[in-house]
Amino acid sequence: MPESDNVTLVTADEPPQRYIVSRSRLTVLSGVFRDLLSTPTTAEDKEKAEIPLTEKASKLIGFLAIIGEEEEKLEGMELRDWISLAIVADKYDCKTGTREANAHAW
Numbered sequence: 001m002p003e004s005d006n007v008t009l010v011t012a013d014e015p016p017q018r019y020i021v022s023r024s025r026l027t028v029l030s031g032v033f034r035d036l037l038s039t040p041t042t043a044e045d046k047e048k049a050e051i052p053l054t055e056k057a058s059k060l061i062g063f064l065a066i067i068g069e070e071e072e073k074l075e076g077m078e079l080r081d082w083i084s085l086a087i088v089a090d091k092y093d094c095k096t097g098t099r100e101a102n103a104h105a106w
Contacts, residue, residue: 007037007049009064011057019060021067023049029067031093059084066097079105 005024011017027034036051053060062085065073077085082105089097 004049007051009060010050010052011060012052012054013056016052017057018050019057019064019068021064025069026067029094029096033092055088060088061085062100063088063092063094063097066094066100071100074100074104077104 005022006020007023007026009019009021011019023037027037033051037049061081062074062077065071066085082101085097086101086105088094089101
């Protein structure tokens, strides 16, 4: 059974929103997720990997755009979105997100 390259990020919204993202890209861009996803698991666990987040979807706009290779979504972001990106990027050790936030918000 091949390992799935996808994981699902689950937001703190009620009801939660689910975002399917590339495991490979997530681990390359985030030191926190790299450590989290490097923990040995069974093939079945990898197939249905869900990671609960403490943030609501509205705070993850920029982070999800970067993780999902949809950087064009960054263009319409407002200052509050850039600040949210800076906070989330710092929390999840995402240097690309920090660099983007610093370039646009400050």
